[in-house]
Amino acid sequence: MNKDEYKKLVDKLTPKENKSKNAFYSFLVGGLMGVIAEALVVLGTNLFKLPKTEAYLWVCLIIIFFGCLLTALGFFDNLVSKAKAGLIIPTTGFAHSVMSATLDYKRDGFITGVGANYLKLAGSVILYGILSAFFCACIGVIFHG
Amino acid sequence: MASFKYNNVYINDSFTVAGPLEADGQIHKFDLVMNDYYYKEKTFLDAEIKMQKTVIDNLLYRNKLKGQIDLLIGGDLSNQLSITSHCAVNFDIPYLGVYSACASFLEGMIIAANMIDTKRIRNSLVITSSHNLNSERQFRFPIEYGAPRALTTTFTATGSVGIIMSGNMSKFKLESATIGKAVDYNMKDATHMGAVMAPAAALTLQEHLQELKRDVDYYDVIITGDLGEIGSKIFKEFLKTSFNIKLKNHLDCGGEIFVKSQEVYSGSSGPVTLPLVVFNKILKNNRYKKILLIATGSLHSKDTTNQKKAIPSIAHALSLEVI
Structure with a gap:
């Protein structure tokens, strides 16, 4: 059996992931996250009389805090692996990745461990986030001046 | 040889x-x-x-x-x-x-x-x-x-x-062994180690049987290490199409440790999987007399898989007899 034949055999016997089911759950959980965040914004603007931009900042901080806290308490990973993109795409995913890497490397020292590794997974989010923001801004400048 | x-x-x-x-x-x-x-x-x-x-x-x-x-x-x-x-x-x-x-x-x-x-x-x-x-x-x-x-x-x-x-006599005798070759079937996915290791297991089994002039039915059971549920299917299919060996008495340790509700996906892996099952279940149950163990290994590191190199795999075989 050569390599190509083997690849066909493997593809035939490997079960396929149910993509629509995954997408549905992600939509549900991600949507729920959006609803919670929006509710917090409404709460902030009405109850605490915050300006809208400031309320969004607070909501972002709250979500990051809970993403980190639940990760440190040890059960957020189970939720993330079930909800998949529903919790990875929102800020919770970013907080979760930073926190889990930090926890992992705390025994390796503050400089060579935590400092060097805490952006192990989130580093690409930052780099490509900044890059895409730059290009979007360029497009904005070209078309709207 | x-x-x-x-x-x-x-x-x-x-x-x-x-x-x-x-x-x-x-x-x-x-x-x-x-x-x-x-x-x-x-x-x-x-x-x-x-x-x-x-x-x-x-x-x-x-x-x-x-x-x-x-x-x-x-x-x-x-x-x-x-x-x-x-x-x-x-x-x-x-x-x-x-x-x-x-x-x-x-x-x-x-x-x-x-x-x-x-x-x-x-x-x-x-x-x-x-x-x-x-x-x-x-x-x-x-x-x-x-x-x-x-x-x-x-x-x-x-x-x-x-x-x-x-060399002191006991109930469990090591009868023979085959050292396997490292094989590469261009599998690059480290999350699908069953597919990486299945050809190595099949080739080692075939070599073992050929060199010792045995039939696959010589053994009461053929135990593979950690191919997992999907890897085992690939392993059997590979044996059938390549060497015309139909495996009936096969058992994979990957499916023998955990229960389904523990959500372990395709089964258990790791070097401890095979001995954990063999020494705590198979040899204690006394069901089989002639046992062939085939342990499989996926020889990758995080760097080689990140750099998209095909993963080499290995399998060694060891025959045990219960006296």
């Missing part, structure tokens, strides 16, 4: 420390169970070192062999075999560290058997261990990171198994 027959090599004793999830699974007869992943240590690395130490201590004590072991052979999954080496410094025994990923234990057994059979040494202690969280961190993601898993992923078993081998 790399198949040998042994005249006088026996397994005298075995000792197992199993992790908490493993103890909740299908096997309940472990010698010792650690209740949490830390095993009363500060880090998971220390926990794994302690598991190995506990196994060796118990084996030496139970068999009154302190100071009389000629060779310690061990292997685990950690970078540079650091765990086994950190364990070995505690014992005043000549030490060989071996690595064939999940086939390390069988590699150790084959080396020990050859040396005992040729009377270079009187006895040997072979040990292996794996710790789910140490492997997660080394090969996959940070421990607390909940990465979505593919259905083909396997779950590294936690535990440590050690055995004492010598």
Whole structure:
């Protein structure tokens, strides 16, 4: 059996992931996250009389805090692996990745461990986030001046 | 040709420390169970070192062999075999560290058997261990990171198994062995190790049968290490199409440790999977007389898979007879 034949055999016997089911759950959980965040914004603007931009900042901080806290308490990973993109795409995913890497490397020292590794997974989010923001801004400048 | 027959090599004793999830699974007869992943240590690395130490201590004590072991052979999954080496410094025994990923234990057994059979040494202690969280961190993601898993992923078993081998007669005889070749079938997906290792297992089995002039029905059972549910299907299909061998008496250890509700995807993996099942279930049940063990290993590192290199795999075979 050569390599190509083997690849066909493997593809035939490997079960396929149910993509629509995954997408549905992600939509549900991600949507729920959006609803919670929006509710917090409404709460902030009405109850605490915050300006809208400031309320969004607070909501972002709250979500990051809970993403980190639940990760440190040890059960957020189970939720993330079930909800998949529903919790990875929102800020919770970013907080979760930073926190889990930090926890992992705390025994390796503050400089060579935590400092060097805490952006192990989130580093690409930052780099490509900044890059895409730059290009979007360029497009904005070209078309709207 | 790399198949040998042994005249006088026996397994005298075995000792197992199993992790908490493993103890909740299908096997309940472990010698010792650690209740949490830390095993009363500060880090998971220390926990794994302690598991190995506990196994060796118990084996030496139970068999009154302190100071009389000629060779310690061990292997685990950690970078540079650091765990086994950190364990070995505690014992005043000549030490060989071996690595064939999940086939390390069988590699150790084959080396020990050859040396005992040729009377270079009187006895040997072979040990292996794996710790789910140490492997997660080394090969996959940070421990607390909940990465979505593919259905083909396997779950590294936690535990440590050690055995004492010598020329002194016992119930379990090592009959023959085949050292496998490293093979590459251009599989690049480290989350689908069953597909990486299945050809190695099939080729080693075929070579073993051919070199010792045996039929597949010679064995009561053929036990593979950690191909997993999907890998086992590929393994059987490969044997059928390539060598026209129809395997009926096959058992994969990957599906013998955990129960379905523990959500371990395609099954258990790690060098400890095979000895955990063989020494705590198969040999205790007394159901089979002629047993062929085929341990498979996926020889990748995080760097080679990130750089999209095809993963080489290996399989070694060892035939056991229950007297």
